Amino acid sequence: MEAHLLLTLSMLCDILWHMAEGQCLLGDTPPVQPLPGYHRDGDIMIGGLVTVTNFYPDGGPSFTTPPSLEGHGVPISLHYYNFLAFVSAVEEINNSSELLPNLTLGFHIYEPYNNLFLMYRAVINIFSGMESGIPNYSCKTSGPLAAVIEGLPAEQSSEFSSLSWIYRNPQISYTSGNIAMSDTVKFPYFYRTVPSELFLCDGIVKLLKYFGWTWVGIIACNDENSLRAVQILREGIEQNGGCIEFIETIKHSGSLEHQNLYKTYHTVHTSSTEVIILYCNRHYTEFIKQSIIWEASGKIWIFTAESFFTIPSHHTDKQNTFAFSMIKKNIPSFHKFVREVNPVVFPNDSFLEMWWKGLCNDRCPESIQRSCSNDETSDYLIHCDVINSGDSYNVYNAVYALAHALHNMVTSSENTKWGGENERFLDFFPWKLHFYLKNLHFKNVLDEEIFWDENGDLAIGYDITNTIYLTDGTRSNKIVGSYNPYAPPGQEFTVYKEVIMWASTFTEIPPKSRCSPSCRPGFRKLTMKGMPVCCYDCIPCPEGELSNHTGKRFHAIMYMDTCTKCPEDQWPNQKRDACILKMISFLTFKEPLGLTLTFICLFLFLINVVILGLFIHYKDTPIVKANNQALSYILLISLMLCFLCSLVFIGHPDKLTCILRQTAFGIMFSIALSSILTKTITVIMAFHATKPGSKLRKWMGTRVSVSIVLSCSLIQTAVCLVWLSTAPPFPYPNMKSEIGTILSECNEGSIVAFYCVLGYLGFLAGISFIVAFLARNLPDRFNEAKYITFSMLVFCNVWISFIPTYLSTKGKYMVAVEVFAILASTAGLLGCIFFPKCYVILLRPERNSRKALIL
Incomplete structure (x- = not known):
């Protein structure tokens, strides 16, 4: 079945080739007859598909065109170093006494010209060992084929895998980062010395993140690998908060006339983004750089393929480019090989002869400059600065990786004798080699660790290259960063921003690419x-x-x-x-409100002290003795303490003051109200006790009055103790009630206990008011019940109006309301009950007699 498939493929290719009379129907390269492969015999053979020449359409750079290609395009052999790196590595291995010492490596290298049709012909020739390329037929005069090292584009590399899968030969790519080919199930025999383009997408996203470029455009080739990568890029950019302004795709075509580039140019030219990501292979990257699209100036271009083309257009001085390129390494032995090798031993044509003469120019680097006669010198220097390209380094690694795998396989085999009676070992050669490739780990000539990960990808990263054409015509091409996904955490991505050169057209450095400008603070x-x-x-x-x-x-x-x-x-x-x-707010002694309340409190306290002193001084007068002298003293002292209680509410609240505020106020007021209630009861009892035979006389003593006051006060004290033992008040920074301010206040702890205390005071005041109101008209010259009734009316009005006012205020004003209520109600009791008596004592002494009180 496999033989039939390959035979059919080969016959189809030959028929198409001859029927088209040289017109290549399967590719986009001009119709050229491929050069014969470069062949060297060896004990073990390596196949090679090395693209040396890129074709650029007519109207591109003006170079001498070989006669066989006239009228079709211009060949640019920038990748000839890849071919030389292949040969150089094989020769070094064959001359090594440590690596495959008893075996020689041979190779059969073909130039596929980036053409799918020519690639298939070359592959059939490699597998058959014949230039005629007969499928499933081997006519080999040298050793078995170990593997094929190829530098095909991503799509062709995937196509080639179908053939390598049939023959079970490993396929090692030094250029294809095809994302899909990391799938070891679909591509079990695929290896590469370049990282997967999945990492390339991640590196681009990290570069955008570094510079804050959130508004980008994408131009991509219309192939499966590029479109899949664009989708991954889109997801990565959007996940990191970026947006894509446009995505333009370019179809593969062989000439500018067949490209609909004006639409893409218009999109790029009119776009507001300053960053364009160009996701295409190297051939189309160079093509776009010579197209009208590149004339959209003032943009930052991010390339996914290293660009070798060095002749700028007239707009390049307005462009900045960042290219993710394979890591470049200087291999001294390779430089020596290029400088000293005789080019006559290689397949040649008129253009490659010019390429070799370019190495004779004294403007080439000394490491590769050859000694030539005057007639060999050429001005063709376009390739001199790309000898250290990532591709050459990757070809070098690919050949050495295969050699080390072969060495491990041979040395681990029980029978290391080749040929003769051990021919069956050769039949299983490709199958056995895969095990050693997967587990490969060695140090290359630069003493670097080389190994493949679980997906068959080499554990290396990318260099980030910044290219800018200066106004004087010179080109700045510098490595400004790197991305290596295999590096330790935190060291994967690096940018040397001080090395980057920006185009003069940018007004802001580094440039910003955003759909909208950043919002200002606030x-x-x-x-x-x-x-x-x-x-x-x-x-x-x-x-x-x-x-x-x-x-x-x-x-x-x-x-x-x-x-x-x-x-x-x-x-x-x-x-x-x-x-x-936040500003901390509480009622202080220093502010006008707190100072005013403090002054009022002290003023009323002094009045209370004066009245108490006056009553003590006139303690033997009838008006002081009336209605129980001891109760008057208790009431005056309790009112005096009530005035002092209001001072606890002023100042920064702490744990002690929060506890004292409500409990001391509640207990002191309960004593005062209890005394008033007892006074009222005493008035009634005194009236009824004057009747003959009344039994109330024995209840008129001081002991009974004090007992009533203590009993009523102990109830309030018990409520306060329960409050303190369960949920006592505590200092609380209220950060939500008032905007921009922390209200330092006392949290009541148990709001139920707080209202129980107030409710009990209201109960005592209500009972006192009712009893005094009923006794107000008793026939007595100085009926104290009248004044108690009025004082209770004042007290109740103050506290009834206090509750809604208290609940509607916040912070220090809430405290001020409570302090005012305490002072007003206490002053009301003091004034209504004792001012009339002081008036009589001081201004109407004639009334302060027993006779006057009885009449």
Whole structure:
């Protein structure tokens, strides 16, 4: 079945070739008869598919065209170093006494010209060992074929894998980073000395992140590998907050006339992005650099293929390019080989002869400059600066990797004798070689670790090259960074920004590529309807929120998409770009409100002290003795302490003051109200006790009155003790009630206990008011019940109005309301009950007699 398939393929190719009379129907390269392969015999053979010549359409760079190719295009043999690196590595291995000492490597190298048809013909020739290329027929005069080292484009490399799978021969690519070929199930015999393009996509995203480029355009070739990579790029860019303005695809074609480039040029020229990602293979990268697309100036181009073409167009001084290229290494032995080898021993034509003469020019690097006669010198220097290209290094590694795998296989075999009776060993040669390739690990000539990962990809990375054409016509081409996914964490991606040279057209360094400018601090992004997330308006942050430089994306300064809140103890400043500590607010003794309340408190306290002193001084007068003298003293002292209780509410609250505020106030007021209630009861009992035979006389003593006061006060004390033992008040920084301010206040702990304390005071006041109101009209010259009734009316009005006012205020004003309620109600009791008596004592002494009180 396999033989039939290959025979059919070969016959089809030959028929197409002859029927087209030299017209290549399967590719896009001009119709040329391929040169014979370069062959050397050896004990073990290596196949090679090395593209040396790229064809550029007529109208491209003006070089001498070999006669056989006139009218079809211009060949540029920049990749001839790859062929030389292949041969150089084989010769070094054959001359080595340590690597395959008893065996020689041979090779059969073909030039496929980046053409699928010519590639198939070359592959059949390699597998058959004949120039005629008969499928499934081997006519080999040398050793068995070990593997094929190829430098095919991604699509052709994938096509070639179908043949290598049939023959079970390893395929080692030094150029194809085809993402799909990392699948070891579909491509079990594929290896490469370049990283997968999956890592290339990741490297591009990291470069965008580094410079903060969130608005990009993509131009890609219309092939399966490029389109798959573009999809991965899109996902990576969008996951990191970037957006893609456009994606343009270019179809493969052989000439500019067949390219619809004007649409792509118009898209690039009118786009607002400054960054264009060009995802194409090297051939089409060079093609685009000579097309009208490249005339869209003022752009930053990111190439996914290293560009060798060195003749700039008239717009190159306005371009900046970043290229992800294979890591370049200087291999001294290879330089020596190029300098000293005789070019006569290689297949040659008129153009390659000119290429060799270019090495004679004294402007070439000394490491490869050859000694030539005057007539050999050529001005063709376009290839001199690319000898250290990544491809040559990768070819070198590919040959040495295969040689080390062969060496490990041969030395580990029980029978190392080749030929003769051990021919059956050769039949299984390709199958056995795979095991040693997968487990390969060695150091190359540069003392670098070489090994393949689980996907058959070489564990190396990329160099990031910056190219810019200066105004004086010179070109700056420098390595400005690297990306190696196999490096230790934190060292995978590196950029040397001080080495980068930017075009003079950029007004901002480094340039910024964004759909919308960054929002200033204090503003946030508002996405425009129907536009990508990278396109937005900037609106101020809402009250209490801020935005600043702390929100970073792509490593450049990017302001936050949304505004954030400060920590609870902080608040945005006026510009809303930084957090500042909130102002702590509480009622202090220094501010006017606190100072006023303190003065009123002390003033009323002094009045209370004066009244108490006056009552002590006139303790023997009838009006002082009336209605229980001891109760008057208790009431005056309790009112005096109530005035002092209001001072605890002023100042910074702490644990002690929070506990004392409500409990001391509650207990002192309960004593005062209990005393008033007892006074009222005493008035009623005194009236009824004057009747003959009344039994109430025995209840008129001081002991009974004090007992009533203590009993009523102990109830309030018990409520306060329960409150303190379960959920006592505590200092609390209230950060939510007032914007931009921390209200330092006392949390009541148990709000139920707090209202129980107030409720009990209301209960005592209500009972006192009712009893005093009923006794107000008793026939007595100085009926104290009248004044108690009025004092209770004042007290109840103050506290009834206090509750809604207290609940509607916040912070220090809430405290001020409570202090005012305490002072007003206490002053009301003091004034209504004791001022009339002081009036009599001081201004109407004639009334302060027993006779006057009885009448």
